[in-house]
Amino acid sequence: MAARNRLPPWHEHIRLSNGREVLVRPIRPADADPLRQGFALLEPDEIRQRFLHALKELSPDQADRLTRPDAKREFALVAAEPLPPGEALVGAVARAAITDSGREAEFAILVSHYIAGMGLGRHLMRRLVRWAKGRKLERLWGDVQEHNQPMLALAQSLGFHREAAPEPGLVRVVLDLTPARTTHHHETPQAA
Template identity: 75%
Template sequence: MTARNRMPPWHENVRLNNGREVLIRPIRPEDAVTLRAGFPLLQPDEVRQRFLHPMKELSVEQAERLTRPNTRREFALVAAEPLPPGEALVGAVARIVVDDDGQAGEFAILVSHYINGMGLGRHLMRRLVRWAKGRKLERVYGDVLESNLPMQALAASLDFRREAGESPGLVRMVLDLPKPKPRTPPIPPALIAG
């Protein structure tokens, strides 16, 4: 998988291992229609692993909520066909939501089986972590089904550790982020000269 071209912040064209090109970009309100339309293409296990319970459809309200993140505490990316929002089929969604205490962010990633196994989940997770570091969060975590071994393996390969989940059947994958280094104020010129 390779990224190329200069684009607006958080936008990038990525060529997957199979040669297919996708556009990774922030989610937009126009994506709500295509998210709802593409939801039936997901396999039941994909839905359960992302939402932690079965769902037959994505309601209008859910789609609106997903595509209108609160930019003060949420960040969401999609991997979509390189077409305008509202026309492009979305193959993956990755999001992070900052906890109320402002110290940690909870991630969630869904990659469709059509483009699964091509490095996209890893790429999206790295983008979420980069955003979290920019927000100076202390950690990133996500609750994952015990049966979702691919997601656990992906997170572990990026130095997430496994903890007990808050509910039966879940594990929590946690990544502690490095603390930002304090900035050293410059030495006033008067002290250097004297």
């Protein structure tokens, strides 16, 4: 049995198109400091696209909150260097949180420009979808800035559809997770 098969649940090594290997794994409290350090490396537009407004830094409280998801309602993965949490540079974060309805989850993904365009966002989104389906949720959705074409294209390629968002400048992308219900029509075909 190969070592990669012995990884804990939700852990996997991924080789990016640039040859760099990252470890996709659940976020850990020890990731708080690397997240704060990595936040300083983000470009202002990356921050706006994820947080929908400009932030100068990720506060210790915000970082702590991000790294301690409520296991009953939240799921968060990171793509990090294959080093122990706390030492590993975090290049991407993907998160889903079940809404108050209990039937759907909101997602958010942030991939640093250093590793953007290498398929990691797609991979992380698929993991969020898998988690949401495992929770028997009906929908997974997120609000995306309308000029964030890479994210909108990714969502569309994965089967998300667009809905009106609650704020101007945003597009809500939604993936229906319930199996399509087949309808049975007992009508006789009309003659042409």
